[in-house]
Amino acid sequence: MMPSGALREILELARWAPSGDNTQVWRFEVLGADRVLVHAWDTRADTVYDLDGHPSQISMGALLETMAIAASAQGLRTDVQRRLDSPQERPVFDVRLLPDPALVPSPLVDAITRRTVQRRPMSAKPLSTAQKQSLEAAVGPGYAIAWLESFGERMRAARLMFNNARLRLTMPEAFEVHRRIIHWGVERSPDRVPDQALGVDAATLRLMKWAMHSWRRMSGVNRALGTWAPRMQMDFIPGVACAAHFVLKARRAPQGIDDWVEAGRAVQRLWLTLTHLGLFMQPEMTPLIFTKYVRERRAFTQAAQLHGLAEQLERESSALVFTDALTPVYMGRIGTGPAPRARSERLPLEQLLVH
16 A cells, blocks of 8 residues: 555655664555554674664664654654564564644654764864753653763774774675675765765775775785775774764663664654754764674674674773663764765655555
């Protein structure tokens, strides 16, 4: 069934929800004017960054929160139930739209399509107290935000991201992901990440494109030239050039898929709120992901020498991020500046429908 009316308006906005590497891990099955099934899936089978499915589950939560915010503009609230008979790797969410005369349209609706990733350096102008209070209120009482905003803290976060990038760029399993998700020669991409949005200069981009023809070629470049140029441009310099890094922490450790989906809803409220405030954000999830792998003794690569590097990064992350009894579920850097010219877009709604 093709959606129409309010439901179509809601789904047209919902498809702009963020997902890892713009994978858009959902499809919509319209059952009526006020009901839709969201068929989702995680990418654990082929993505080293998602071996437990939690990053994808955060994306699913971001989608459901976007639907709720979009529905508020139509005077509707969403009732969401995950079908318990659906596999956790491929969950199905039953979403019903219910009239609510008392509902006030969310001020975040206009931010849904403007929200984007800024991978390039931003202004180091500190966030105001009012801005931080708005962001802390947005995530809800179940979460807290730890701010890394002094110059020293930003330097430590930048070094962590710089060192973590060495792991990403020398891992064959990560290479396969990167090769799959980069859309070369474009500023906009409907289903991948444009190369123009990566945040590196033209010379580095040309070398990356040539090297990513094969893992043999990439590993040869890594041995000959090292990885310092992309790491400096994509990780260290932007890591210092921002207002702050933040860590979103759950007050109660997530116990299963529903908790991770709920964390994703908090992430989307945070991201849309900072967009509403004229700020930009870049996710910084890989330190959290690989720290979790190390602590759970999960094998994530066939390159045995990288496990030692991951253990070193786990110690750095623990000292900077895992500093209390709360559970980090998301990390990013934030700041002001001009909007990025290049960005990921989305597949048209018609391609996201199942019948």
